[in-house]
Amino acid sequence: MCFKIKKTATGNITKTGIFLLSLVASFSSVNAQVTDNATIKLSLQEAIRYAKESNKLVSVYRTEESAVQSDLQDAEMGVLPRITSNAAYQRYTRITIFDGVLGDSKQLSKPPNSNAGALNLEASFNLYSGGRHRSIVTDARHKTELASINTKEQEATIGLQVALHYLEMVRYYFQEQLINDQVGRAETRSKNIASFYANGKVTKSDLLRAEVLLSNALLGETTNKNDYAISNQRLNTLLNLGASTQIIPVDTASLNLPDSAELENLLKDYAGAYAILKARKQIDLQENRVALAKSFNHPSIGLFGGYGVSYPNTVVFPPKAETFAVGLVGVRVSYEISSLYHNKYKVRSAKLRETGLKQQQSWVTDNIQQETRTLAIKYFEAVNRLQVIRKSIEQAEINYQIQNTKYANQLSLLTDLLDADNLYQESRFNYIQANIAALSIYYRLLFITGKL
Secondary structure: OOOEEOOEOOEOOOOOOOOOOOOOOOOEOOOOOOOOOOEEEEOHHHHHHHHHHHOHHHHHHHHHHHHHHHHHHHHHHHHOOEEEEEEEEEEOOOEEEEOOOOOOEEEEOOOOOOEEEEEEEEEEEEEEOOOHHHHHHHHHHHHHHHHHHHHHHHHHHHHHHHHHHHHHHHHHHHHHHHHHHHHHHHHHHHHHHHHHHHOOOOOHHHHHHHHHHHHHHHHHHHHHHHHHHHHHHHHHHHHOOOOOOEEEEOHHHOOEEOOHHHHHHHHHOOOOOHHHHHHHHHHHHHHHHHHHHHHOOOOEEEEEEEEEEEEOEOOOOOOEOOOEEEEEEEEEEEOOOOHHHHOHHHHHHHHHHHHHHHHHHHHHHHHHHHHHHHHHHHHHHHHHHHHHHHHHHHHHHHHHHHHHHHHHOOOOOHHHHHHHHHHHHHHHHHHHHHHHHHHHHHHHHHHHOOOO
8 A cells, every 4th residue: 555646737647655554553433432542543534524523623613603693693683673661659758839939838748649650561663774674684694604604714724734734644654664664774784884894894983884873763763753743642632632542544555646637626716715705705794884884874764652551640630549541652753864974974984995895805816816826836846746756766776775785795985875875765755745745735725725
């Protein structure tokens, strides 16, 4: 099993590979409860999907989306009539009456007595207000849609981070195989040189240099393992798994590079790009706010009614100690004339902001197109590099074998052999890095175009 690369427009790239995959571990289901010290097996797509479902930051965005949905429901409730009720009871003191200006005074009871009370029920219903309520509901609906876009963008952002860390783990996995191979060559070479030195065929310097190279290879092995563990921990955080969970990437043998046709399709369709979607929704919001600002220039018409019970009866004179009930219904029309000049600049500023957002949308679209074209160029550059590196690996391997044979026969210096070994190792490292770089670019393109 190996890295597989499909045919691209830059040339014919056949299926190639580097090393066999041999992983033995105990696996548990991704959907099951993952505990500390667990080991799970994940493909790249499974890791992305799992992160979108369980990441903590994505949950924050989903909570905000629910809150905005509640705001929309609250705005929609505004169409219902407003109903109020009130009740009151008063007990009056005796009335003090003065002759003239604070002259002689006398007291008498409030007619018909000192008690008073009322119970009222009132209702009002908006018939017309220039489309104000409709604009408020539309504004809330646009905010809900924008919150949904933000949630999906955050899911894609987390998915991209997961993809990049996953690919890093794949890179470290293959580098471990190369480093193990290098350590094996260094150990064999060190033993051979020690034998040569014992027989007086080489100097002490050759022996020391061989041991130093072996030590460096062992140090590189440790560094690579630590880097792998760090990427594993970062992936655990993104997937909301236990800190000690060991993730085993199972796509080390089946990660494919897309062909040129698939990449060209990505470059043609920007409709799902999150930045463009958000820019369009901001324009929708601002257009609605223009309509909301204009609504204050229109009259308001409302239907109102009420029914109440009061004591004493003050409808007649003199008041009588009796309870009376009365209801009313009517239409209220109001128009704020000052809105003609108070609201003028509010409407103007709202329109100017709408124009600015449309200009921003054009810039965002151009920027995304430029960024995707740049990534596409770098992608094909990485694919071309794979072709060149694959050939250089073959040449470096042959060169190493020649230098190894010549050194064993005392026909070349150790420096030549070590240079050949480093060149062989470096070319294979470059192949892995170019392959992972191309895949990383591809997933960035998926994210930018809104398809991740």
